[in-house]
Amino acid sequence: MRISGCSVMVDDQAKALKFYTEVLGFQTKHNIDLGEHSWITVVSPEDPDGAVVGLEPDVHPAAKTFKAAMVEDGIPFTSFAVDDIEEEHKRLESLGVRFTQPPVDHGTVITAVLDDTCGNLIQIAQEKGQS
Amino acid sequence: MDDLYRAISDPTRRAILDELVERDGQTLFELCGRLTMKHGIGSSRQAISQHLEVLEAAGLVIAKKEGRCKFHWFDGEPLSAIAERWPAKR
Incomplete structure (x- = not known):
């Protein structure tokens, strides 16, 4: 068994695709019209064959x-x-991304938390000794 | 005043105040991360949330919602009552 990806529940798929590609910098892998909603996945340009993130509509009543x-x-x-989390934090802030937590050093990892504008917070993490 | 003394009688609550003095305006998630990694306090988020309520009742922490997130701020004002009651110099 392998992990092929995960998904986030977004309030608006078109807005999410724009944020996850144009702001976070991922690439669209699938964008298939299914009628009311689409099947959308993105991948990292650094690992285009790697794990995908699905942008799923948060239509279930419990999701919101x-x-x-x-x-x-x-x-x-x-x-x-x-x-490089400091660099990424600076880059994303300059694009207007709101951070609910700036980079905090936890010893082995530095983490920060940002608002994906689609109703989720996303953590970014730098393992120390990597950059 | 009893609320104030009770609030600062607990080491976890004092650590929360230390972390807010270091960086004001934190979410529950950030506070819990700092308490775990820097103070070795592995309490649940629910437990920390209850500590924050005690600190809020004593006026030492102010919780404000900005957008959809709730942030916590330190307010040291109630502590001045201690120094007034027992001044360092008379």
Whole structure:
């Protein structure tokens, strides 16, 4: 068994695709029209054959309640790896991304948390000794 | 005043205040991360949330929602009552 990817529940798929590609810098892998919604996945340009992130509509009634509770407490839904978190934090802030937690050094890892504008918080993490 | 003394009587609550003095305006998630990694306090988020409520009741922490996130801020004002009651110099 392998991990092929994961998904985030977004409030608007078109807006999410724009944010995850144009701001975070991922590439579209699938974008298939299924009628009301689409099947959309993105990959990292650094690992185009690697794990995908699906951008799924948060249409289940429980999804919005769950997301709101997570965001209120500042809890990220998932985490992406970066080589240089200070650089990435600066780059994303200059693009208008709102961070709910600036880079914090936890010893072996430095983490920061950003708002994906689609109702989720996303953590970025740099393993120390990597860059 | 009893609320204030009770609030600062607990080492976890004092560590929360230390972390807010270091960086004001934190989410529950950030606070829990700092308490675990820097203070070795592995309490659940629910437990830390309850500590924050005690600190809020004592006026030492102010919780404010900005957008959809709740942030916590330190307010040292209630502590001045201690120094007034027992001044360092008379």
